[in-house]
Amino acid sequence: MNFDHNWQDSFRAMVKSPKKALRNVRSGQRVFIGTGCAEPTVLVDALVARADDLADVEIIQLFTKGDAPYARDEFSDTFRINSFFIGQNVRSLIQEGMGDYTPMLLSDIPQLFNSGRLPIDVALIQVSPPNQQGMVSLGISVDIVKSAIENASLVIAQVNPRMPCSLGDSQVDVDDLDILVPVDVPILEREVEPVHPISREIGRRVAELIPDGATIEFGFGRLDDYGRVPHATIEFLHHKKDLGVHSEMITDTILELVKSGAVTGSRKSSDRGRIVTSFCLGTRKLYDAIDNNETFSFRPTEYVNDSRIISQQKKMIAINPAREIDLTGQIAADSQQGQLYSGIGGLIDFNRGASRCRDGKSIITLPSTDPQVTRSNIVPHLSEGSGVVVTRGDVHYVVTEYGVAYLHGKSIQERVMALISIAHPDFREKLFQQAIEAHFLRPEFSEIGHAFFIPPDKNLRTTRLLPDGSQIDLRPVEPTDESGMRDLLYNLSEQTVYHRFMSRQANFSLQQIHQFVYVNHRHETTVVASIPEAYGEHLIGVGKYLLPEKGSRAEITLVVRDTWQNKGVGTMLYEYLAELAIANGIIGFTAKVLRENQRMQIIFNHSGHKVTSSFNQGMYDFVIDF
Known part of the structure; x- marks a missing residue:
């Protein structure tokens, strides 16, 4: 897709400055902001500059990677946050009750827009310049942005020549946009974080569960101080053969995996040979690799996260993080101990899809404790305020740095045994006694607790x-x-x-x-x-x-x-x-x-x-x- 260098002349009637474009936003409206690193930062700054003229503007977002100036305390009367996923830039605001979180399966959000149950007045997005056919690319974030464009009353697009042209289902006709704001600014970047040793050990164990020819999803949830645990798996996959990728998100780590020859996508049941995703968080290196590259297929969330499409893959492996799990298998992923941290995201979509496909595996990862080793993330009962995202009937594999537990189809007693075996050794004795007190285990099991308290050398x-x-x-x-x-x-x-x-x-x-x-x-x-x-x-x-x-x-x-x-x-x-x-x-x-x-x-x-x-x-x- 080659840009039309004269596009501003071709669409002169649609071109406006940021200031003039944002004059169209009115008090009481609902404004959608584009996702992740594709956040239209110039438009956001222009919106915030109008704070004194506006009131009760609801900001709708999946999550954004910018500074989120609209979330500052001084703008609390002007902007209200409603996020489908709680990113770091709005977490404190939401935890303090000053912003909203809407728990939704990622695959359900487009229908929420389409049905009119969540009307969008204005969509602020970022795109590439139009080509000769008048098509722009949504670049690094297609996800729910395409649905937002289709349903917004007014679409204001930040048109940036630095936005890579992603292929797949990421193109939009410029006639579907209302205002074009030319800019030439860097796209937001997200550097790859150093892998925490515990995340690395979990990743190593997860990699052992992934066979050649598998198609993989890397969930984008995270645990603070541990980084993105699912992505820690990638360094242990370089020796695998014919892997495929069908994942809501990719990062720079995918480039080394492709370079190693492990990813070919040749055994995928659909989208063969292509890395399918809906958005990416990365650096310019990744953006340049994506640009006009047919290997990468960016598709909307309603396709990428459709559990029926996911289940059609053979050997689909879904890897998603959690915050806490109880001894019966209930999993909390978006909250813990009364605090909201992230979101449901694609966890359930991929959990269900992978578990229903032929030779598929749904894997939940979590460090065994908090970073200070003061609290076990494996608990007898979910802590107060920890919401169930994956039910005990839907859980399959659970992986900590101490091992792998397979729970699906297992009795409560078997689950207790498996989960205590992969808990941190400092907490096993207490968990074992709590399991007996909760009548998850027969009383006579108290005589064999030493098997858990002194674990074998891993x-x-x-x-x-x-x-x-x-x-x-x-x-x-x-x-x-x-x-x-x-x-x-x-x-x-x-x-x-x-x-x-x-x-x-x-x-x-x-x-x-x-x-x-x-x-x-x-x-x-x-x-x-x-x-x-x-x-x-x-x-x-x-x-x-x-x-x-x-x-x-x-x-x-x-x-x-x-x-x-x-x-x-x-x-x-x-x-x-x-x-x-x-x-x-x-x-x-x-x-x-x-x-x-x-x-x-x-x-x-x-x-x-x-x-x-x-x-x-x-x-x-x-x-x-x-």
Whole structure:
């Protein structure tokens, strides 16, 4: 799209100065201001300059990145703020009750305008200069701006040659505008913030959930002092293949991801090969990259945030931040402890769309605590004044810096176990007791709280290959493994049960299952071997060693699911446990093995360590020295 350099002559009747243009605003009107970095700052300043002549003007916005001079105390009688998303520039005003916040799904806002339920008198927007066909581009912010243009009685456009020409569905006929105000000023920019270490760790964990060929949304909500947690994921995606992007917002971080070759969009179900978004917050570098670039497709919110369109993608991954979650899975995202902070935005749109699509994942991220580590963001009940944005029935993945919890379809007890496991260790004991007091857990669970209070080392997870090439994940057992452990034990053959437990038992008590799962990491180590499934992990083996209070050798036991026996899983579990034991100063293992259990005898005898054994009453006693 090439600009018509003579456009001011072509549309002379529409051209006005900022001062003359804003004379058309009257008291009592509702004025829409363009979004984010596309805020028409010259028009805003001209509006504020008329403050003494106006009264009761309602400012409607999604959010803006400028200084928001209309939000200053001295203009409280002239301008009233009504924002769909609470940005930093108006947050204090709204928290003090001097401005309004309208909680809305982002996808619903255009219909709010279209229906006439929220009439717009004046829209202040920013566009590129017209081309030879009389079309302007909305540039870096299409979102709800296009709907505002269609529904406003008067549209005043700040026409700026520095506005990039975005492609997609971002063009507007100049005849749909009423007043053109020529300017030549810098477009607002937003530098990429340094990634907080906690955000980086959350991003790393989220990236592990994203497969090749996935289409990703990066939510634009944020937690103060932590930056935009979803965007912290991007640095861990550079090695992925054929990723796509369908996201309400993009930032400069997308450029490095594209440069790495990870983003091709070649497997997208729609808009193949294109990065679909509705607005961007970035620097001139991003704006220049967007300009006339067919790779980027800027579309209105009613398309980008339509959950039906989102759900049509294959492997749609939605990543959105929250402020607080209770132990049953209710999520507060726009508020906390009586304070309004942000907005609903596209969280629900993408949460629903991604969870309904084939192989999709909806991921909620949040740091486990506030920055001062004085308050847990995982709580037994949402704090007073924290509004539910995602219900407990809609939540799927929750990720903190301590791990991943999958909640959808899980019981309250399973949710409690999963969420305490990813809470900050300083708060786990209290959360555990509060869960028992709230009757989320049975009273007898008070005996196994140590499994939460002393978490395993998060760096012990590893991935290894079996001789046949199968990829196996090895890690310490977690409290959330109870159902998986129950499935493993009850699917063992009678022979395997006899070899492991030295009995013909057909049933396992709750206490026996708990002994595998709820481990005191000071004295014992239990590890599991698993393979990934669509919604979690499938346990195929478990190994354990227990160190006596007075002793330097630990007793080891292993069991492998029958369908995975004779493939090297038992050997892999043994080697992994031996590595952990040696690192912890243990000098060796002991084990009791039935004469019939030849597989276990082979594992120990071929361990590569010094092995001695004695036979007594149908059983071998092994002593293994490292």
